[in-house]
Amino acid sequence: MKKSIGAKTAIYPTPVLVIGTYDKTGKPNLATVAWGGVCCSRPPCVAVSLRKATYSHANIVARKAFTVNILSVARLAEADYYGMASGREENKFSRTGVTPVKSDLVDAPYGKEFPLVLECRLKHTVELGLHTQFVGEILDAKADEAVMGDNEYPDIEKLRPILYAPGSQKYYAVGECVGDAFSVGKSI
Numbered sequence: 127m128k129k130s131i132g133a134k135t136a137i138y139p140t141p142v143l144v145i146g147t148y149d150k151t152g153k154p155n156l157a158t159v160a161w162g163g164v165c166c167s168r169p170p171c172v173a174v175s176l177r178k179a180t181y182s183h184a185n186i187v188a189r190k191a192f193t194v195n196i197l198s199v200a201r202l203a204e205a206d207y208y209g210m211a212s213g214r215e216e217n218k219f220s221r222t223g224v225t226p227v228k229s230d231l232v233d234a235p236y237g238k239e240f241p242l243v244l245e246c247r248l249k250h251t252v253e254l255g256l257h258t259q260f261v262g263e264i265l266d267a268k269a270d271e272a273v274m275g276d277n278e279y280p281d282i283e284k285l286r287p288i289l290y291a292p293g294s295q296k297y298y299a300v301g302e303c304v305g306d307a308f309s310v311g312k313s314i
């Protein structure tokens with residue numbers, strides 16, 4: 127028998143996304159978000175939810191753009207740090223020695239050392255409550271050769287993205303591949 131655990135954001139796992147923005151003076155910033163994910167295929171869009179209290183929130187509203195940076199588990203400490211410090215007080219790029227690169231498509235920076243980056247133009251802003259959901263249209267995705275697979279997408283096993291478990295607040299790496307989508311179900 128199942129037990130009610132209340133109205134909880136119990137989705138496992140969520141991705142760990144690092145959002146790149148510029149503030150009003152042009153200072154680049156990075157902030158970690160676990161409430162986010164793909165929300166449309168055509169046009170390709172990603173949704174990320176930020177509280178108004180974050181520095182990044184005002185940056186996205188002002189610049190109408192952000193980048194989504196995917197870090198590998200080798201950069202776990204940085205991903206965690208970007209989610210604890212605020213760009214109001216610190217320059218998180220220089221503190222971690224990451225090189226800010228200005229996107230040539232949108233008014234937002236990304237980290238040169240990060241293996242995968244999505245450049246997003248703000249398309250919708252949805253006030254949900256504590257969080258504001260920003261839907262960004264992905265104008266381009268840029269990936270390091272080293273993480274590429276053979277189908278023009280990054281290979282998840284090379285990328286080794288960081289996963290997040292709500293509740294326990296722990297980070298995980300991806301496990302083994304357990305089947306091919308749109309295929310294994312044919313056996314039923």
Ligand SMILES: Cc1cc2nc3c(=O)[nH]c(=O)nc-3n(C[C@H](O)[C@H](O)[C@H](O)COP(=O)(O)O)c2cc1C
Pocket residue numbers: 142155156157158159160161162175176177179180181182183205206208209210211212213214290
């Ligand atoms: C694993 C992790 C996930 C987080 N997810 C979110 C999130 O989805 N939305 C949010 O508003 N803050 C989230 N945070 C907290 C922000 O990253 C944190 O408030 C950060 O200091 C904001 O940076 P900024 O003030 O430079 O924008 C998360 C932090 C961590 C460590």
